[in-house]
Amino acid sequence: MNPTRPITNILRTASRTTRTNVSRPRSQRVVSQPWAHSRTIHQSSKRTAQAAAAPAIEPAIPDVPISSNPQLAFPCLDNVEERTQRISSRRSATSGPEPSYTSGKHETFRSAEPILLDWGGVLPSFDVAYETWGTLNTDKSNAILLHTGLSASSHAHSTEANPKPGWWEKFIGPDAPLDTNKYFVICTNVLGGCYGSTGPASLDPVSKQPYATSFPILTMQDMVRAQFRLLDYLGICKLYASVGSSMGGMQSLAAGVMEPDRVPRIVSISGCARSHPYSIAMRHTQRQVLMSDPNWAQTRGNYYSALPPHQGMKLARQIATVTYRSGPEWEKRFGRRRADGSRPPALCPDFLIETYLDHAGEKWCLEYDANSLLYVSKAMDLFDLGKEMQDSTTIRKRNNAGRLQDAVSRQLSADVCSLALPDEPYEEKESSADIMDGETPGSSSLGSTSEDLVKGMAPLRDTPALVLGVASDILFPAFQQREIADTLRRIGNRRVTHVELGEDRSLFGHDTFLLDLEGVGGEIKKFLDYLG
Secondary structure, X not given: OOOOHHHHHHHHHHHHHHHHHHOOOHHHOOOOOOOXXXXXXXXXXXXXXXXXHOXXXXXXXXXXXXXXXXXXXXXXXXXHHHHHHHHHXXXXXXXXXXXXXXXXXXXXXXXOOOEEOOOOOEEOOXXXXXXXXXXXXXXXXXXXXXXXXXXXXXXXXXXOOOOOOOOOHHHEEOOOOEEOOOOEEEEEOOOOOOOOOOOOOOEOOOOOOEOHHHOOOOOHHHHHHHHHHHHHHHOOOOOOEEEEEOHHHHHHHHHHHHOOOOOOOEEEEOOOOEOOHHHHHHHHHHHHHHHHOHHHHOOOOOOOOOOOOHHHHHHHHXXXXXXXXXXXXXXXXXXXXXXXXXXXXXXXXXXXXXHHHHHHHHHHOOOOOHHHHHHHHHHHHHOEOOHHHHHHHHHHHHHOOHHHHHHHXXXXXXXXXXXXXXXXXXXXXXXXXXXXXXXXXXXXOOOOOOHHHHHHOHHHOOOOEEEEEEOOOOOOOHHHHHHHHHHHXXXXXXXXXEEEEOOOOOOOHHHHHHHOHHHHHHHHHHHHHHHO
């Protein structure tokens, strides 16, 4: 018996199969694999319909000849194609932006006055979506401004108009941490968002088309200024407190620095005083994955009359979810368990943790506008309460002040973006040992405070502050909250409450602020009630 003969026969058969298929149209090609049913989406009439609807994203999937091992199935890719096909079908039957990006009924404040943004952009007018809970007292002194994380809407708690539970449902209400028997709680969707506030999906009043990527670059301070406009509209001259978690923790600090007389108390949970390289890097990868989606790349973000970049959004959300939760929690929830241990391993989601991430991305990829993710996450990267950044922003805004008048006369002009990648990629110039032994220019060691940050946060010297961090948080590590507390103490603030929840109290990583009512909520209530 010749042991090589079966392989020779297989190669000859594969060669004949390939030659036979080349001369036939794709729909008539012979598929001789016994496992061909697992890829029927690629040979069905649906495939042709999808190609007609969105030819730009039609992948070239070659026929696979007979081989020594069976072809793997890829249901995760099939699901992407099916989703694209469903969106294409809906678009052919409807008009207007798809999807509609909404979180339910809310109030809307419309500012007819233009706003000059920190990096020179101008919005001729803008909307701020907001919701409120509790009762504003007669002298309007009991208002708490609640700042959201990156992807949250103004719907922090259920309302009569929108009874769906909010993202901080248990933290707001009678006798809750934000006690509506005492406080009037206001939550907004941030400027740049997509849940009712003006953002990239909104219509530009000049072009009458969605802003898309002509929307101007934002900062945390721009978002806070828009919120202050809302407070002016509500007649609230002075807050009781500013409260925020994650990105909201950044805004809460920024609000206090910008207008310390208007913000007498600050709560910053799992936030930072300046974005650090790790979190910038993680958001960068999310943006790059999103912008690499053909539906985004081929339109340069002007996808509102076409297909949204749903696959890029799904992958970006999966990356984000990895940073939101913790290793200890996932070890307990998922371990190394597979979804179905009786089946052979697959390249699509197979382990329980993979199926969890896949579901998280799938659920979110059409609920949030892709451009809002780009702009809001970039604003987080740019956040820095250091004096040098504040001074340069003041100079830049003074130089751009004339653009406000241009906005009124609709004669807007803007700098053309001239950003270019460097000719030479970054190369490390120091060894790891050198970095550990000393400081690189312009940086500070972990656990120490920056002189630039001390000068920049000086307006908070007399502002009572609760700074809360979580040991299991990998996106905003606990050293960043220690940096806030240490900086506040260095500027002479004697009313700083710093709490760090260890892994014995919370295993939920960055999302602890959403889940730990006793640990996080209890500290908030204690801080607000003590000062009250």
